[in-house]
Structure formats: C-alpha cells, structure tokens
Amino acid sequence: MRFATWNVNSVKARLPRLEEWLASARPDVLCLQETKVADFPDISSSGYAVAHFGQGRWNGVAILSRVGLTDVREGFPGEPGFPEQEARYVSAMCAGVRFISVYVPNGRTPEDPHYTYKLEWLAALRTSLAEDVAKGPLVIAGDFNVAPTDDDVWDPAVFVGSTHVTPPERAALAAIRDLGLHDIVGRPLKGDRPFTYWDYRAGMFHMNKGMRIDLVLATEDIAAQVTDAVIDREARKGKGPSDHAPIVVDTKRSAENGLG
C-alpha cells in the first residue's frame, strides 16, 4: 500500500497539477488539506473516490482512495471551533486502515486567540485519537502547523517568538505522538533536511529555507511495514505549485484487504 499527504493550497487552483500527480504517483490513499472549496471538483475519471469536508474559501480537508472509502467522519467529538467548527478533520476507513486528514489551526501569533484555539484543538484531537488508536491500524496525516524540533526549521533564530516552534505547541504534538504513533519522516530528495513547506516569497524554495510541518503519524503495525517515505519536491517546482510538497509512504502492506 502506498499512501500520501499533501497540502494543495486550493484544490481549484491546483487541479491540473493534482490530476497529473495522481496519475504518476498513484497512491492508494491521499490525504489533502486546504482544499479551499465547498464542493470538491469532479475527478471521477481518475478512479479515486473522494471524502471531502469543505467549507468554502478557507480550510477544507479530503481523503482520496482507490482501495475503498467507508465510515467517513467529518470533524471529531469535542472539536473546538473558532467560534464555529471549521473543516479541519476528515476520517475514513480505506483497505482496513483508519485514515485521518488534518489541517491544524495556524495560530497566527502566540498572543492571538487563534493560538489558544490551536492548542485546544490539538488537545481535543489527542483525546479523540486515543480511542481510535486502540481500535486498529491508523494513519493521521496532514499539515500540523508545528515543527517538532529546531532541526525542522531552516533557521531556529528566525522563528523565535513565532508560532510553529513554541514549547506548548511542541508539547501538544508530543502528547499526540505519545499515544503510540510513529513519526514517519520522508527522505528529502535534495539536501539533508526533510522540509515539506517553503514560503512562496523570496526564493525560499530555491535556497531550501523550509520547514517540516506536514507529518505522517502511524500506529506501530503500519510503521513496521514501511519500506520507504519520500518528500516529493518535484511537486513544489515549476509553474503554479502549492507551497507544500507531498509526503509519499510505501509499505509492504496489501492494499487489497485489511489483513496486511
């Protein structure tokens, strides 16, 4: 089974590139974030089924699968809002695995109410996940908007006083990982830093000044079956890219059934 995650920064703006990428990468399951549409575009000719929790101009998460897509859940019990619930979590069963696609709140600045929302959202997510993790193989992937360590940002000095690196954010993420989830880090295809996001501005991608804020967390049974994980920086190149690159994970697990 091959699965992937990608913050596409608008599925409408990214549709040609998404369809090309699906045709070449052919993941069995793809978690998407920041679809930024209410209704997902028609990609039925691609052979993928779609579970989309969309909102309109902001947020929006989806799971695409060509190996089954059942028991879809939009949002999770106890999920905080800002002030209303936002489209940041969608979950489904695909080939015997519980997949969850998340777009964690940005937080804006540590003084902003959005930062408190981010911490509360992550804490509530942990509570919800604790139940799901106990039930079987699970993958939660997406844009966590947290760089787990100082090695996950291109220059820690630049981020002092900013979100994504504060101890409370990192502690909230660690508490999720401590449910027994493994951080499956993609191989960078250039350089030695596994960045997944580069700001559009100032030639940051060209200079490889990025951040690792997109994560794939998996239960032990899945993690033990991983054969490779790659950050597809090719998808960040060229005309009209997202500012995030996909992470592609290969496992020796069967995509035909849940017996792995």
Add this chain to the structure above:
DNA sequence: ATGTCGTCCGCGGGACGA
C-alpha cells in the same frame, strides 16, 4: 523572510490569511 500566492468582492486592486 514578510520579496508570493489564493480567495473574496466585484470589475480593479485592496483586505485577509498563510
């Protein structure tokens, strides 16, 4: 790093979020 991109509103470019 604040150098870009995407969306909305609404018809041109400003406001906002990331």
